[in-house]
Amino acid sequence: MAITFKEVSYIYQPDTPFEFQALQKITTQIKDESFTALIGHTGSGKSTFLQHLDALLKPTSGTVLIGDTAITHETSNKHLRLLRKRVGIVFQFPEKQLFADTVEKDIAFGPENFGSSPEQAAQIARQMLKLVKLPEDILNRSPFELSGGQMRRVAIAGVLALQPEVLVLDEPTAGLDPKGRQEMMHLFAELQKREHLTIVLVTHQMEDVANYADQVIVMEHGKIVKEGTPRYVFADVKWLRDKQLDVPASTEFAFEMQKRGFLFDQLPLTEAELADDIADMFKARGKRNE
């Protein structure tokens, strides 16, 4: 499902001294079945942008098209609930939303809200638990007995249980160990291919952007300042640093090599590409020496 923004602005607490414009006339499209990464400095409006994807916030002006449903300032809340089944949001530190007395009930909470019977919901809960690679015997335990990483998985399972078409992830791997991070990102990439999901990922991990995203949106002060493929966005290292953003470690390494006289056709994004490029350089040098 594609999501289109047309001239979307959002103002927090309008007409008070605390008024703050978080989004300024944003126009963009998140394509169907794409993996879009949203990057930007803290306070650039990413979270506000995210909440528009699920109509949790309605634009102060402009239109958001979620699928073919148009959301404007005047859209009433009545019609939004069913929309929310189609868009799942995993908020930052989603383990904070756990509340039920068993893991099973917590995962089943979403499906039940959208009309699944308790039996159906329990079955979905079981499937989802397997999906996020947790053992089945924790189904009847309290979510508060689990470790932080396990709680995170249960919370994510609770969102996946809605079986959404669009999955919005707000820093899903923040605070996880490197292995947990990798597994989690792998899971999302796998899901996207299998279920034909559209994924929107907010992250500060540029490696994840380089590895998984096919589209990058860069935000600053409530505006989109650049969008395109990861290769296009990461090409200008200086510009990104100006925006207080990073590039993947491999790109950074290549950038430093370039300063010392090595030539790259285009800066590599991943370790594999970097290794290939360097191997090519050695080959070329070997040929010259022959």
Next chain:
Amino acid sequence: MNKLLFGRYIPQESFVHRMDPRAKLVLSFLYVIIIFFANNWWIYALMAIVALLSIWASKIKPKLFVEGVMPLIWIIVFTMVIQIFFGTGGQMYWHWGIFSITSLGILNAAYIFVRFTLIILISTLLTLSTSPIQLSDAIESLLRPLTKLHFPVYEVALMLSIALRFVPTLMDETETIMNAQRARGVDFGTGNLFTRIKKIIPILIPLFVSAFNRAEDLATAMEARGYQGGNGRTKYRLLKWGIRDSIATLVYLLMAVIVLAIRFL
């Protein structure tokens, strides 16, 4: 929730903002007590002038004060209506059963309106011009004499300042949790009383759990930084009585004396 202005602090540079919070707190109390002695229009006029003067000295937009009164307007109107219909004494205009409208009833209703408005104005001024942390410092300082009676002043002040510090954090968290549950299909605006109460559980439980966790983390962090209780601690923020506070106190005392003189002489 966001519209509510009462109890918010607006940082600014002004005469009132730079006053000692203790002075502001005590003078606000004095004002509220004195206004209950008011019984004629001269007194009300005088007190209104003092209130407006204080508002002017705070440099905060008057519009904000009007917005501060607005949420409470129905309480004021309700009290006035009761006064008008049940008031007795003076000339009778209208009578039906237990209801009657009299000249004195109308006068009292008008007094109540002015009284309410002035009290709200002054307390809004206090909260708009004083940060919560200053207020809790002021309360601690003013309660200090109670330590003689073994009242745990320091502990109360500590709890107060921690509580105030975490109000916005908890509000943010409530909003995030609400959003997360809305995204999972909870519709907070609909249903009868019983279903609505049931819908609060998915917010309340995570909120309590996170408050417990936060309390534990905070306690650990405080201990790790050498906190051992109130005895023998020094203070970083010192309250200082300045010339502004003396001027303001003089003005308010003068007002109090005049009001009491008109009232009792």
